[in-house]
Amino acid sequence: MASLDTGGGDSGHKKGPGVKKAKKLSTRIDMTPLVDLGFLLITFFIFTATMSTPNTMRLIMPKDEKDPEKQTEVKESSALTILMGKNNNVFYYEGQLEGDGSNFNSTTYKDLRKVIQDKRTAVMQQGRALGHHPDSLDKDLVVVIKPNSEATYKNTVDVLDEMTINGIKRFAIVDISDAEKEAIALTQAGSPGQ
């Protein structure tokens, strides 16, 4: 079999009867286990090697502005608020939250992209109609991100990532209000399987 063959073997001449010949041991070594061992170790090192180096996502938070005059005003028509709740639930509404919650919608992280894209297109069209400079059209939309206390860090990063993916230039992480908390609680209570 797979081995080192260093020749030899006992196909030599027959000596006379009674002459005992020392049995020549073969120097053939079966290398297969050595190969096995080698590849086993390789596999181990491949798996332990830190393959993908992590990357970093920049996040810049605004200064806490106490002076209401300096606070950023957001036009109602160009605001989209995203709310994150427990169990990876996500909600959104456009503009102001209606008292009866009629514009409060539930969605999933998968469909959120579509929501953001639609809103972005709508706001850009609106800006174009108002005669805004074409380069600043994408700066009109402001996305307000409000995770509640049951949302996870992953949810937050996912939504922030969604901002990068969809080219949202202006967004902010804001504390959730009581009315919104209530709206989430009501929706979550109503949906089965919680």
Add this chain to the structure above:
Amino acid sequence: MPSVKMPKKSTDTDMTPFVDVAFILLTFFIMATKFKPPEPLTITTPQSVSASKLEEKDALMISFDSAGRVFLNVNLVKDEDKDLKRDFIERVNNEAKLGLGEAEIQKFVNNSVIGSPLTDLKAVMSRPASEWDKIRQKGIPVDSANNELARWMGAARQSFGARQIDIMIKGDNNARYPDFKGVIEALRTNEMFKYKLITDPRGVPVGTELYKIRQAGGGQESDS
């Protein structure tokens, strides 16, 4: 007609070159492997499409796990910067009256991880640094009533303020948002507004705005 006899070839293969290849590969992987430094917290980071790689730079790394324990690492690349770390821990020691001795300060300089409330710090630090990972530390409190991280960051700003120091935030997928918020609040009260969140890379979804930008201009990132 005598049939042509094919010489019977041996099925023996010489495995020696195979062994050589295996061991060359093995040597390569041993050399190329950089083992992960042991970390006090087990964290699975979320994914993002960000293209900037994690660089080895001077950094304050704030990590928090799914249980909401917050740890602070001070990573200074150069060895001679140990004085800065000493300055940092001494500042906190004096301000908060921790009562750390010279030996404990030295331990921090060599192993710059903080993972306990100020009240527990002396008890943890009096043990050998090699045992720090084994004790279950409570983490630095970041809730709004008692945000000790803000105090650490205040001291860090004074000690490392002159240096370009990055603030890295490494959170676990399942960490609760309030913990993240507590960390951000601690940084914001100290006028630190730029952070780098450590994430795992993932691909950009096809057809999105960013996908178009990447296709058109290569690595141009929008300012976000």
